[in-house]
Amino acid sequence: xxxxxxxxxxxxxxxxxxxxxxxxxxxxxxxxxxxxxxxxxxxxxxxxxxxxxxxxxxxxxxxxxxxxxxxxxxxxxxxxxxxxxxxxxxxxxxxxxxxxxxxxxxxxxxxxxxxxxxxxxxxxxxxxxxxxxxxxxxxxxxxxxxxxxxxxxxxxxxxxxxxxxxxxxxxxxxxxxxxxxxxxxxxxxxxxxxxxxxxxxxxxxxxxxxxxxx
Numbered sequence: 398x399x400x401x402x403x404x405x406x407x408x409x410x411x412x413x414x415x416x417x418x419x420x421x422x423x424x425x426x427x428x429x430x431x432x433x434x435x436x437x438x439x440x441x442x443x444x445x446x447x448x449x450x451x452x453x454x455x456x457x458x459x460x461x462x463x464x465x466x467x468x469x470x471x472x473x474x475x476x477x478x479x480x481x482x483x484x485x486x487x488x489x490x491x492x493x494x495x496x497x498x499x500x501x502x503x504x505x506x507x508x509x510x511x512x513x514x515x516x517x518x519x520x521x522x523x524x525x526x527x528x529x530x531x532x533x534x535x536x537x538x539x540x541x542x543x544x545x546x547x548x549x550x551x552x553x554x555x556x557x558x559x560x561x562x563x564x565x566x567x568x569x570x571x572x573x574x575x576x577x578x579x580x581x582x583x584x585x586x587x588x589x590x591x592x593x594x595x596x597x598x599x600x601x602x603x604x605x606x607x608x609x610x611x
Contacts, residue, residue, distance in 0.1 A: 401534070401579075402461035402462065402534065403534050403579055404531055404532060404533040405461045405490075405492050405531075405606070406490045406491050406492070406529050406530070406531055406532070407429045407491055407492060407529070407530055407532060408427045408491060408494040408496075408523075408524065408527050408528070408530070409429065409527055409528035409529055409530040409608075410428075410429070410527055411427070411428040411429075412426070412523070412526050412527040413425060413426040413427075414519070414522035414523050414525075415522075416518055416522055417503075418511070418518075419503055419505040419507055419511070421500055421501060421502055421503035421505070421507065421515070422501040423498050423499075423500050423515055423516070423518075423519040424447060424499045425497070425499075425522055426497050426498075426499075426523065427494065427497075427523040427524065427527045428494070428495055428527075429530070430457065430494065431459075431493060432459060433457075433459060433465060433467075435495075436459065436467075436495045439495050439497065440453070440455050440497050443455075443497045446499075449501070450499035450500060450501050451472070451500055451501060452470075452472050452473055452478065452498075452502075453469075453471050454469060454470060454473060454478040454479050454482065454497065454498045454499075454500065455468065455469050455479060455482070455495065455497035455498070456468035456469075456480075456483035456495070456496055456520075457494065457495035457496070458492045458493070458494060459492065460493070461493075463492060466483060466487075468480055468482060473512060473516075474509055476509075477509050477512035477513050477516070478498075481513045481516045481517040481520070482496050482498065482516055482517070482519070484517070485517050485520040485524070486520065486524075489524055489529065493532075496520050496523050496524075498516055498519045498520070498523075530608050532606040532607065533606065533607060534578070534579045534604060535561070535578055535604065535605060535606070535607050536576070536577050536578075536579050536582050536601055536602075537563075537574065537576055537602040537603050538574070538575050538582075538600065538601055538602065539572070539573075539574055539600040539602055540571075540575060540597060540598065540600075541570050541571070541572050541573075541597060541598040541600075542570060542571055542593045542597035542598070543570055543571070543593075543596065544570070544571060546571075546596075547571050549592045550571075550589070550592050550593070553588055553592065554573060557588070559577055559578060559581040559584060559585055560575050560576075560585065561575060561576040561607070561610070562574075562575050563575060576607060579604060582601070586599050
């Protein structure tokens with residue numbers, strides 16, 4: 398049985414950085430991904446964008462339980478390229494992320510240690526440039542209640558830190574969709590029940606990861 402992860406870290410957005418050492422250009426690109434298909438598509442795009450690069454080294458991790466971890470040295474000496482990128486990602490606790498570094502050889506050999514340092518630095522540069530997002534597991538909840546309770550509830554739903562108010566609709570009753578961190582659902586239900594004197598409807602729907610708001 399897989400452990401439910403309440404939160405995880407991933408690369409925040411698509412972007413690139415460039416690093417030059419001993420005339421070799423290391424162009425790093427990173428992106429958030431959901432599956433291997435997206436990872437491969439991003440890797441293929443890097444090949445198209447840098448067709449003359451000597452190496453396209455990559456690593457990616459998918460799944461909050463580190464279900465899939467893959468890397469490629471793409472012709473560089475074994476263990477000097479893809480593995481260092483993967484280790485930097487693991488050190489930063491990143492999942493559902495991919496980093497690819499395209500290298501243009503500058504004519505000067507860097508040696509095993511030099512390559513490890515160069516690819517590790519490229520991965521760090523990508524992470525620093527793209528940023529890191531914390532994704533937290535939320536429960537979507539549908540609320541329904543009479544208008545007389547809206548005054549008190551509106552203040553809680555808009556200002557209490559555990560609620561993320563998604564939408565409000567009005568017909569015979571008030572209908573709200575809210576997201577609540579999975580660890581705060583019981584607290585949210587108590588607040589809602591107390592403010593409606595137990596007369597409202599509190600229905601749990603899907604669970605999904607959302608970017609943590611600052």
